[in-house]
Amino acid sequence: xxxxxxxxxxxxSQLTQKSVNRCFNGEQHYYSHQSTATKTPMTxxxxxxxxxxxxxxxxxxLYLSGLTCNADNVTHKAHFQQRCSELGMIFIAPDTSPRSVxxxxxxxxxxxxxxxRYFVGQGAGYYVDATEAPWADNFxxxxxxxxxxxxxxxxxxxxxxxxxxxHSMGGHGALLLGFKFPSKFVSVSALSPVCAASESAWGxxxxxxxxxxxxxxxxxxxxxxxxxxxGRQYASILVDQGAADNxxxxxxxxxSTLQDACEKAKQPLTLRYxxxxxxxxxxxQTVINDHIDHHWRxxxxx
Amino acid sequence: xxxxxxxxxxxxSQLTQKSVNRCFNGEQHYYSHQSTATKTPMTxxxxxxxxxxxxxxxxxxLYLSGLTCNADNVTHKAHFQQRCSELGMIFIAPDTSPRSVxxxxxxxxxxxxxxxRYFVGQGAGYYVDATEAPWADNFxxxxxxxxxxxxxxxxxxxxxxxxxxxHSMGGHGALLLGFKFPSKFVSVSALSPVCAASESAWGxxxxxxxxxxxxxxxxxxxxxxxxxxxGRQYASILVDQGAADNxxxxxxxxxSTLQDACEKAKQPLTLRYxxxxxxxxxxxQTVINDHIDHHWRxxxxx
Numbered sequence: 001x002x003x004x005x006x007x008x009x010x011x012x013s014q015l016t017q018k019s020v021n022r023c024f025n026g027e028q029h030y031y032s033h034q035s036t037a038t039k040t041p042m043t044x045x046x047x048x049x050x051x052x053x054x055x056x057x058x059x060x061x062l063y064l065s066g067l068t069c070n071a072d073n074v075t076h077k078a079h080f081q082q083r084c085s086e087l088g089m090i091f092i093a094p095d096t097s098p099r100s101v102x103x104x105x106x107x108x109x110x111x112x113x114x115x116x117r118y119f120v121g122q123g124a125g126y127y128v129d130a131t132e133a134p135w136a137d138n139f140x141x142x143x144x145x146x147x148x149x150x151x152x153x154x155x156x157x158x159x160x161x162x163x164x165x166x167h168s169m170g171g172h173g174a175l176l177l178g179f180k181f182p183s184k185f186v187s188v189s190a191l192s193p194v195c196a197a198s199e200s201a202w203g204x205x206x207x208x209x210x211x212x213x214x215x216x217x218x219x220x221x222x223x224x225x226x227x228x229x230x231g232r233q234y235a236s237i238l239v240d241q242g243a244a245d246n247x248x249x250x251x252x253x254x255x256s257t258l259q260d261a262c263e264k265a266k267q268p269l270t271l272r273y274x275x276x277x278x279x280x281x282x283x284x285q286t287v288i289n290d291h292i293d294h295h296w297r298x299x300x301x302x
Numbered sequence: 303x304x305x306x307x308x309x310x311x312x313x314x315s316q317l318t319q320k321s322v323n324r325c326f327n328g329e330q331h332y333y334s335h336q337s338t339a340t341k342t343p344m345t346x347x348x349x350x351x352x353x354x355x356x357x358x359x360x361x362x363x364l365y366l367s368g369l370t371c372n373a374d375n376v377t378h379k380a381h382f383q384q385r386c387s388e389l390g391m392i393f394i395a396p397d398t399s400p401r402s403v404x405x406x407x408x409x410x411x412x413x414x415x416x417x418x419r420y421f422v423g424q425g426a427g428y429y430v431d432a433t434e435a436p437w438a439d440n441f442x443x444x445x446x447x448x449x450x451x452x453x454x455x456x457x458x459x460x461x462x463x464x465x466x467x468x469h470s471m472g473g474h475g476a477l478l479l480g481f482k483f484p485s486k487f488v489s490v491s492a493l494s495p496v497c498a499a500s501e502s503a504w505g506x507x508x509x510x511x512x513x514x515x516x517x518x519x520x521x522x523x524x525x526x527x528x529x530x531x532x533g534r535q536y537a538s539i540l541v542d543q544g545a546a547d548n549x550x551x552x553x554x555x556x557x558s559t560l561q562d563a564c565e566k567a568k569q570p571l572t573l574r575y576x577x578x579x580x581x582x583x584x585x586x587q588t589v590i591n592d593h594i595d596h597h598w599r600x601x602x603x604x
Contacts, residue, residue: 023584
C-alpha cells in the first residue's frame with residue numbers, strides 16, 4: 001500500500017487539533033495547546049505540504065504576525081499556501097500574545113491583563129519577555145516562540161530547518177529573534193517591519209509597560225540595535241516595505257535605521273520599497289512568494 | 303508624461319469609492335451605490351489590473367458568492383489577485399443579497415426582511431427575483447446582477463467581455479444566469495455549485511419563501527433545468543467540486559443532475575472532482591487560477 005496523506009501527533013501530544021482543510025497539495029491545520037510560557041492556551045496554524053504529510057522532513061517558515069492579529073489573518077489573507085505546496089514548505093503562524101479565554105464547562109475563565117490601546121496588551125506581545133507587573137506573568141512571547149513552540153513544532157512535525165519572517169510588529173519579532181538566536185534559524189526576512197521598536201511610538205508605549213524605565217531592556221528588544229550588536233549572521237536578509245505605507249511616514253517603522261544597522265554590522269540586506277503599496281494584507285500577498293522563495297533558497301544553501 | 307495608474311469614475315457616477323489598496327500590479331477597490339433593483343445600498347469589490355487602470359479594456363470575471371457571504375470573503379480568501387494581475391483581468395465580487403442598513407446621521411435605517419435560517423433571507427438571495435411578500439420588494443438579485451450592476455460596471459470601468467462564475471449558491475447563480483442570459487456572458491464556470499436548487503433542501507426552503515407554490519417559477523430558477531431547456535450555449539464550461547465536500551454527500555449540490563443536463567443539452571462540461579477537498583475557501587483558492595485561466599481563454603476565443 002502506498003503512503004497516505006495524513007499527520008499523526010505523538011502518543012502523548014500536548015496539541016489538540018482544531019481543524020484540517022485540504023488546500024492545494026497539502027493541508028491547512030490549526031492546533032491549540034496549554035503554554036507554560038504564557039500560562040494560557042495558545043493557538044497556531046500550520047500548513048503541511050504532502051511531502052510533510054507522508055513524513056518527509058521539510059524546511060519551515062515561522063511567520064510572526066502584526067498588531068491586533070492572530071493566526072487567522074495571515075492564514076486567510078496572505079496567500080502562502082500555493083507556493084508552499086509547490087515547493088514542499090511548511091508554514092507556521094502563531095498568535096501574537098496570550099489572550100483571555102472565557103470559561104467553558106470544563107475550565108475556568110483565564111484573565112490576561114490588557115490595555116485599551118491596540119499597540120499594548122492582548123494582540124501586542126512584541127515577541128519579548130515582559131519584566132513588569134501585571135505583564136510578566138503571561139507576556140513571555142520570546143520564550144514561547146524560541147523555546148516552547150519551537151521545541152513543540154520540532155517534536156510533533158517533520159521539520160528540517162526553520163526560517164523566520166513576519167509583518168510589522170512581527171517583522172520586528174523576526175529580525176529580533178533571528179539575530180538574538182541565530183543558531184535556531186537558517187534564514188530571516190521581514191515585511192514592513194518595526195525596525196527600531198525603542199524609537200517608535202508604538203514600541204515605546206509597549207516597552208514602558210513591559211520593561212518599565214530600564215532602557216537597557218528596551219535596547220535588547222530593539223531589532224536594529226540587536227543587529228548592530230551581534231553583527232552579520234546570515235548570507236543575506238530580505239525586507240519588503242510598501243512605499244505608500246502610512247506607518248512608514250508616521251515614523252513607526254524606521255526602515256532607514258535598519259539599513260544603517262545592517263551596514264554597520266556588514267549584514268547583507270536586500271531592501272525593496274514597493275511603489276504604491278500600503279501596510280495591508282494586499283501588500284503582504286503581493287510579496288509573500290518572494291519571501292517563501294528566499295527562505296527556500298537559504299534552506300537549500302545551509 | 304507617461305500614463306499613471308488610477309481610475310476615474312464618470313462625472314455623475316452613482317458609485318461611492320470605499321477603499322483602494324495596491325495589490326500586485328493593480329488595485330483592489332470597493333464601491334457602494336444605491337440600487338434601484340433592491341432599493342438598498344449595495345457594495346461590491348473590483349480588482350483592476352494596471353491595464354485597466356491605464357484605460358485599456360480588459361476581460362472581466364463576475365464572481366457570485368455563496369450563502370452567508372458578502373464581497374469580503376472571496377476578496378480576502380480566494381487568492382484571485384495574483385493571476386488577474388498577471389493576465390490583465392478584472393475580477394468583480396458583488397454581495398449575495400440586499401441587507402438591512404443601520405441608521406447614520408445622514409440616512410434612515412433600512413429594514414430588509416430576513417429569516418433566522420442561513421439559507422433564506424439576507425445573505426441568501428439566490429440570484430433570482432422574488433415574487434412573494436415580504437421578499438419581492440428587495441430580493442431582486444437577478445435584475446440587480448444582469449441588468450443594474452452589469453450596466454453600471456460597463457459604464458464605469460474599461461470592461462471588454464464578461465465571464466460569470468461563483469461558489470455554491472453563487473455557482474448556481476453563475477450557471478443559471480449564464481444560460482438564461484447567454485448574450486451577456488462569454489464564459490461560464492462554477493465551484494461546488496448548487497446544481498439543481500429546486501431539488502436541494504436549501505433551495506426548496508428559499509424558493510418556498512421567494513416564489514411560493516408556483517413550481518414553474520422554481521423550474522425557471524433551477525440551473526440544470528435551465529441548461530436542459532436552452533441547450534448548448536458555450537464551447538465548454540468548467541465545474542470543480544471537492545470530493546470530500548459534506549454538502550455534496552448531504553444532497554445539497556446535485557452534481558450528477560448537472561452532468562445529466564449538460565449531456566442532454568449537448569453542452570460540453572469539464573467536471574473535476576478534487577480528491578480530499580471540502581466546501582471551504584481553502585478549496586476555492588486551490589482551483590481559482592484554473593477558473594481565471596478558463597475565462598481568459600474563452601475571452602480570447604470569442
